[in-house]
Amino acid sequence: MLKNPASKYRPFAPVRLSDRTWPDVVLTRPPQWCSVDLRDGNQALIEPMDLARKLRMFQALVKIGFKEIEIGFPSASQVEFDFVRKLIDEDLVPADVTIQVLTQAREPLIRRTFEALQGARRAIVHLYNATAPVMRKVVLGLDEDGIVELATSQARLFNELAARQPGTDWVFQYSPEMFSGTELAFSKRVVDAVTEVWQPTPGRKCIVNLPSTVEHSMPNIFADMVEWMHRHLARREAIVLSVHPHNDRGTGTAAGEFAVMAGADRLEGCLFGNGERTGNLDLVNVALNLYTQGVDPGLDFSDIDDIRRTVEWCNQLPVHPRHPYVGELVYTSFSGSHQDAIKKAFAARKDGEAWDMPYLPIDPKDLGRSYEAVIRVNSQSGKGGISYLLESEYDLELPRRLQIEFSQVVQAVMDASGKELSAQQLFELFEREYGVRSVVAPQHPVLQERDTAQGREVSLKAEVSVAGRRMKVEGRGTGPIDAFVDGLGRATGQPLRVLDYHEHAIGEGANAQAVAYLELRVGNRTLFGVGMDANIVSASLKAIVSGLERAQPQKKPQERTWQSS
Numbered sequence: 258m259l260k261n262p263a264s265k266y267r268p269f270a271p272v273r274l275s276d277r278t279w280p281d282v283v284l285t286r287p288p289q290w291c292s293v294d295l296r297d298g299n300q301a302l303i304e305p306m307d308l309a310r311k312l313r314m315f316q317a318l319v320k321i322g323f324k325e326i327e328i329g330f331p332s333a334s335q336v337e338f339d340f341v342r343k344l345i346d347e348d349l350v351p352a353d354v355t356i357q358v359l360t361q362a363r364e365p366l367i368r369r370t371f372e373a374l375q376g377a378r379r380a381i382v383h384l385y386n387a388t389a390p391v392m393r394k395v396v397l398g399l400d401e402d403g404i405v406e407l408a409t410s411q412a413r414l415f416n417e418l419a420a421r422q423p424g425t426d427w428v429f430q431y432s433p434e435m436f437s438g439t440e441l442a443f444s445k446r447v448v449d450a451v452t453e454v455w456q457p458t459p460g461r462k463c464i465v466n467l468p469s470t471v472e473h474s475m476p477n478i479f480a481d482m483v484e485w486m487h488r489h490l491a492r493r494e495a496i497v498l499s500v501h502p503h504n505d506r507g508t509g510t511a512a513g514e515f516a517v518m519a520g521a522d523r524l525e526g527c528l529f530g531n532g533e534r535t536g537n538l539d540l541v542n543v544a545l546n547l548y549t550q551g552v553d554p555g556l557d558f559s560d561i562d563d564i565r566r567t568v569e570w571c572n573q574l575p576v577h578p579r580h581p582y583v584g585e586l587v588y589t590s591f592s593g594s595h596q597d598a599i600k601k602a603f604a605a606r607k608d609g610e611a612w613d614m615p616y617l618p619i620d621p622k623d624l625g626r627s628y629e630a631v632i633r634v635n636s637q638s639g640k641g642g643i644s645y646l647l648e649s650e651y652d653l654e655l656p657r658r659l660q661i662e663f664s665q666v667v668q669a670v671m672d673a674s675g676k677e678l679s680a681q682q683l684f685e686l687f688e689r690e691y692g693v694r695s696v697v698a699p700q701h702p703v704l705q706e707r708d709t710a711q712g713r714e715v716s717l718k719a720e721v722s723v724a725g726r727r728m729k730v731e732g733r734g735t736g737p738i739d740a741f742v743d744g745l746g747r748a749t750g751q752p753l754r755v756l757d758y759h760e761h762a763i764g765e766g767a768n769a770q771a772v773a774y775l776e777l778r779v780g781n782r783t784l785f786g787v788g789m790d791a792n793i794v795s796a797s798l799k800a801i802v803s804g805l806e807r808a809q810p811q812k813k814p815q816e817r818t819w820q821s822s
């Protein structure tokens with residue numbers, strides 16, 4: 258890179274528009290949408306779409322709700338021509354959808370374009386020619402007058418060819434190419450000259466499309482340029498003012514939104530921002546930005562993953578996992594504090610309430626995404642995410658101090674592997690750590706109760722196996738748990754106390770299980786034991802054995818053996 262980039266690059270020129278109004282505008286309704294996936298998106302593909310892919314994309318766009326779809330550049334190739342014919346000949350265009358096609362301002366191409374459209378019910382024919390200084394000089398070798406002459410002569414050809422096909426309801430569109438890099442006064446001059454030829458009326462408008470063919474400036478500058486055009490164009494009342502932002506600086510979405518605030522009526526772009534170089538404006542992004550402001554965009558993305566799969570198939574390009582609204586990872590939280598906040602907000606949220614969810618600007622359900630993938634656990638995660646997954650996938654409601662204890666177990670495993678843990682892996686780790694499957698309930702229990710002067714007394718005899726060692730326990734207490742703790746303490750010679758107790762059911766009916774979480778004091782250690790059983794008392798007794806097993810001196814995590822004192 259250069260030490261002095263100014264020796265090579267020029268800053269963009271600000272627009273003189275001190276009375277700009279667009280910054281105060283609030284968007285309360287959607288613009289007119291036009292998808293250019295089948296043209297600008299298609300021309301940017303490594304392998305342009307064949308007929309089957311074009312048709313599938315067209316049908317997906319119709320299903321989403323687009324009413325204007327640029328279906329191709331019919332003079333560019335046979336496939337492009339044939340696709341237009343296919344839609345017309347096979348009557349595949351719904352009555353409320355208008356197809357649009359693009360042509361350069363070159364006579365043979367324009368003639369071929371009108372030929373492709375024969376028999377169309379309604380069509381937008383889109384004419385463009387270069388207007389930017391570098392293009393005038395280097396590509397076309399024309400001065401400003403030459404460019405105006407080129408544009409107007411071809412605009413006249415539009416009038417002529419359309420008149421020969423009166424059965425079609427024609428709409429004309431004009432784009433000064435690289436509007437973003439063209440002097441504003443010249444853009445106005447050429448656009449006014451074209452609309453003078455076309456003579457649109459408020460009842461029969463033409464479309465003037467302002468492309469940031471290359472995104473040259475910050476989006477506020479683009480908005481100033483659009484507002485300037487909006488205020489200065491002749492015949493504005495007879496024009497649908499459209500913009501066509503690209504995304505070279507990564508601000509295509511902002512440019513599109515600001516342009517609508519600045520007076521644009523219509524937005525051209527592609528699904529998930531496909532298009533030349535860094536792409537076109539991402540229509541899904543803008544539509545869902547509106548949606549999250551409470552504005553119905555008039556486009557339906559309620560199965561956004563299906564749309565992504567279609568787009569990936571047609572474009573043969575992947576959508577990035579972090580792409581706004583659609584990426585595989587955008588409804589996933591790995592970091593502990595995010596998980597904690599999301600978990601609490603889900604628990605606090607009541608149906609019908611306004612969406613006010615930390616770290617989730619949109620309800621994934623609205624786009625057909627599920628909550629399950631919202632939280633994933635890796636070394637950046639904390640107890641909130643871990644317990645969320647265990648609760649949402651396995652119905653385990655870990656008490657808070659157990660969440661803290663188990664998250665340290667998880668962290669040790671993560672630190673060693675560096676990998677993400679799925680909900681299933683977390684559950685298996687939990688089962689192993691607390692011996693949920695391996696711990697056996699006390700065998701041959703004999704339980705007796707009697708009333709004494711101090712109250713009810715329970716005595717319990719049983720055989721128990723703790724970490725592979727069988728022992729007989731005999732104890733007394735105010736209830737079975739108390740008696741078991743007393744007996745185990747005697748049998749192992751280890752002081753044992755229950756500090757806290759939580760239990761809940763998992764599942765219903767014949768398959769219901771009880772799960773008990775007991776916080777124990779074993780010797781000088783405080784730790785949890787967990788037991789699961791169809792019977793709640795057995796679940797509690799198993800939890801005590803679980804805690805006792807875990808209390809023995811540790812060799813390696815996940816590898817403990819019993820050492821009796």
Ligand SMILES: CC(=O)SCCNC(=O)CCNC(=O)[C@H](O)C(C)(C)COP(=O)(O)OP(=O)(O)OC[C@H]1O[C@@H](n2cnc3c(N)ncnc32)[C@H](O)[C@@H]1OP(=O)(O)O
Binds near residue numbers: 363
């Ligand atoms: C910014 C955009 O996205 S605009 C859309 C661009 N899309 C595409 O180009 C995809 C489809 N294009 C194609 O298939 C081909 O380019 C075609 C069929 C249109 C034309 O092909 P060719 O005739 O072989 O010409 P080529 O592609 O090299 O275009 C360059 C010629 O067009 C002329 N030209 C370029 N832009 C324009 C314009 N806006 N208006 C008029 N003429 C133009 C150039 O001056 C050059 O003419 P020259 O050969 O006399 O020097």
Ligand SMILES: CC(C)C(=O)C(=O)O
Binds near residue numbers: 470
């Ligand atoms: C033809 C125009 C609209 C275009 O695609 C562009 O300038 O990016």
